Structures are given as structure tokens and as C-alpha cells.
Amino acid sequence: xxxxxxxxxxxxxxxxxxxxxxxxxxxxxxxxxxxxxxxxxxxxxxxxxxxxxxxxxxxxxxxxxxxxxxxxxxxxxxxxxxxxxxxxxxxxxxxxxxxxxxxxxxxxxxxxxxxxxxxxxxxxxxxxxxxxxxxxxxxxxxxxxxxxxxxxxxxxxxxxxxxxxxxxxxxxxxxxxxxxxxxxxxxxxxxxxxxxxxxxxxxxxxxxxxxxxxxxxxxx
Numbered sequence: 001x002x003x004x005x006x007x008x009x010x011x012x013x014x015x016x017x018x019x020x021x022x023x024x025x026x027x028x029x030x031x032x033x034x035x036x037x038x039x040x041x042x043x044x045x046x047x048x049x050x051x052x053x054x055x056x057x058x059x060x061x062x063x064x065x066x067x068x069x070x071x072x073x074x075x076x077x078x079x080x081x082x083x084x085x086x087x088x089x090x091x092x093x094x095x096x097x098x099x100x101x102x103x104x105x106x107x108x109x110x111x112x113x114x115x116x117x118x119x120x121x122x123x124x125x126x127x128x129x130x131x132x133x134x135x136x137x138x139x140x141x142x143x144x145x146x147x148x149x150x151x152x153x154x155x156x157x158x159x160x161x162x163x164x165x166x167x168x169x170x171x172x173x174x175x176x177x178x179x180x181x182x183x184x185x186x187x188x189x190x191x192x193x194x195x196x197x198x199x200x201x202x203x204x205x206x207x208x209x210x211x212x213x214x215x216x217x218x219x220x
Contacts, residue, residue, distance in 0.1 A: 058215030069208030
């Protein structure tokens with residue numbers, strides 16, 4: 001029954017209705033979008049009305065950080081701590097997506113519980129603008145341009161450069177200043193669950209951070 005419902009909502013490619021948001025869909029070609037599982041298409045076409053949030057609850061199932069990755073995460077605490085600080089696994093995690101009426105994008109809030117101490121909260125804003133059509137604003141004037149693509153049965157977003165905005169002027173940051181490659185993947189696991197994977201690498205140092213969490217939408 002659920003599969004039939006998903007297919008009904010996806011009869012028309014990127015058709016804008018009150019039940020479908022086409023902003024992520026428009027980042028891909030029609031052929032690429034149709035390669036994605038129905039559940040992924042529905043999840044990334046979900047309309048989040050102003051003043052409301054969609055909440056996903058789950059837990060962190062994998063976490064690896066090299067010495068360089070740990071050092072980078074700690075250093076970036078000076079800029080709002082956008083990378084996971086804890087190496088704990090089996091801990092609760094919550095992600096909420098809220099429509100940003102000011103920019104026409106979305107505000108993503110991620111909560112990572114720790115086995116000791118207060119949870120870490122990471123906030124960023126996805127904005128449907130820039131050279132690639134999507135960028136993630138991290139705060140302090142820094143944004144990361146993202147390129148959407150299909151990776152097997154996953155919807156992937158990979159970094160395509162960083163920029164700094166000051167006094168209304170956007171300055172692309174050279175590769176030598178921010179030599180990091182980030183890719184996040186969203187893979188459906190059926191029965192309403194999905195896995196979110198984050199990989200941060202360096203061209204010389206290799207893997208810096210690998211994080212994986214399993215989530216499902218909180219409908220309570």
C-alpha cells in the first residue's frame with residue numbers, strides 16, 4: 001500500500017503541487033531522479049510548511065576519526081563546531097528540517113547525544129542558490145557549495161568549493177585554504193528507515209571523519 005502511495009505522488013516528474021517540493025528534484029536530471037528509490041524521492045519532495053519542522057530520530061551507528069580529523073573538529077569549535085566532536089556510537093541523534101522563510105531554503109538542526117556531557121547541536125542552512133544550485137551556509141560568512149548526484153541507489157551531495165561572504169561580497173576560497181572533500185549520502189533501508197553517511201577526506205591525509213547514522217521520521 002505504501003509503495004502504491006509513493007508512486008501516485010510521483011506520477012509527474014518534479015510536478016509542483018501542494019504535496020510535493022521540487023527543489024531537490026530540480027538539482028538532478030529527470031533520468032537521475034527516477035533512478036532513486038521511491039522512498040528517497042518522496043522524502044526529498046516533502047513540503048515543510050513555514051513554522052513547522054520535520055523531525056528524524058535515530059542513532060549514530062559508526063564513527064571514525066583520524067588524529068587529523070579530531071584536531072580539525074576541535075579547531076572548528078571556534079566557528080560553531082560544524083563537525084562531530086564525539087566518537088561515541090550507539091547514541092541517540094535527532095535531525096530537524098525547518099523551512100527558512102527568509103531565504104527560501106531550509107534550516108537543518110542536528111543533535112548528537114554523548115555518553116557524558118551535553119549533546120552537540122549543529123545548525124546549518126541549505127540554500128538553493130549559487131553556481132551548483134545548492135549551498136550550505138555554515139555560519140560566520142562561510143558557505144559550502146554542494147553538487148547533487150545519484151550514487152548507486154543513494155542520493156549524494158558532495159562539496160564543490162567553499163566561499164566567504166563579507167560586506168555583501170562573495171569570495172571563493174582557494175583549494176589551498178580549504179583542501180577538504182565532503183560527501184554525504186542518503187540511502188533508504190525500507191520500512192521507513194534510512195542511513196545517513198558523512199565522509200570528510202583530505203587529498204594527502206586520506207579519511208579524516210566517517211560518520212553513519214540510521215534514522216526514521218518521528219510522526220508522534
